[in-house]
Amino acid sequence: MVDEEFKKIKRNTYNDNLTREERQSLERLRNLNDVIIKPADKGGNIIVWPREMYEAEARRQLRDNTCYKKLSFNPLISFKNSLEIILERAEADSTISLELHRALSVSHPKIPTLYLLPKVHKHPTRPPGRPIISDVTLTRDQEGFIQTNVYRKPTATNTYLHATSAHPKHMKDAVPVGQYLRIRRICSTDTMFEKQARTLQKRFKERGYSQRCLKKAYRRARETPRQQLLQKKPPRISDDSIRYISDYNAHWEEMRRAIEKHLPILKTDSVLRHYVPDRLQMTARRARNLKHILVKSEYVSSTPNLFNLGTIKNGCFPCGKCVACPNIVRSTDFSDSGGQKTFKIRHHITCESKAVVYYAYCPCPKIYIGLTTRPLKVRVREHMRDIRQAATRVHVEELKPIARHFLSEYECDPNLLKVKGIDQVNLGIRGGDIPKILAQCESKWIWRLHTLQPLGLNEIQPFAPFL
């Protein structure tokens, strides 16, 4: 019902603060091959770095064999195992609790990537790079201690969130408050604070903030004793109430009204009513800004992608040489139950493809959505075997949904089952939790294609992969 209300919200009332041309140029800039776009190491600017310069700087740093060593194998699994041994020992001698052990264990480790942030404050045209491993900033200070967070000095450029940008009002109001409190904390004397506050006010005005909003933030900082700001904040106590978390957009308030209108329905459930809040808590993720759109942390090689050249086509393709081929359909698209909507297959999937979400259907046609981490042909053969064996099973309720349907409708003829691979999870060399992402993908297609019984053949809508 909420979904229906969302659909009614008029999209054309949305005022985009970028023109269509600006959006298109952004997309072109994002896909440019001869430049690397990175945030500056200090100051929050975005730097466009010529690819040869970036690569030369990266090679220069990686050649330093006091810091880096070329590996002949992927140590991911052995690191994972060593960590597990350390954690087990620590738990055994009660250095850490079972909970901490669980929290520190990594079941699906990822290979971090190295990238460089240009130090334009050191040299504006030939900047050296600060090496960053994925999202952790590690620096060693003068005494040799490792610091995880670098103090960023305020620099000349004015990059505060603009007052007219598409963010929730409370978030924009919080920007000056945070900055005034920050200078209050840093400045050791009131005179220094007043001086910094005047500069800050000027910069916020340039970004469109109202005098009223700035005055409020300034007063709050002035009235807060510095000593209090220097103390560590007590951890926020989290409440157990349910939140709605989404990307912020211009329809935020309309969405809130739509959800709140139907919230009382959940209150009628004897179990759920204890968990459903009276008023909905909505939490907005930060909306994407130019930096999010343009900066990629992963290094993308400049060799052209085969997919872009059109040599490898998207779609599902039988390999032509395996026993599952007759059941696998050559296709570039697929439809929902009822055939209202059609979707394009955005991967190149064959009988051999792994980590695939597939679409199996009978002549009715009723659709079943499934997933496999093994080659698609292996899973298809299993379905065929299940159908063939269905007739010999005594207890019908033990049968899988497809086999049961073929028993009642098609005299267990497995040749009537058709399968298309429709989606694939490809995380590249860095790895990650493929089974979880695949299960989320499967759940998404069950929902979007309406394949739950009785319309389709799926028995459940899986929610667990999202938890």
Ligand SMILES: [Zn+2]
């Ligand atoms: Zn095949």
Ligand SMILES: [Zn+2]
């Ligand atoms: Zn059927």
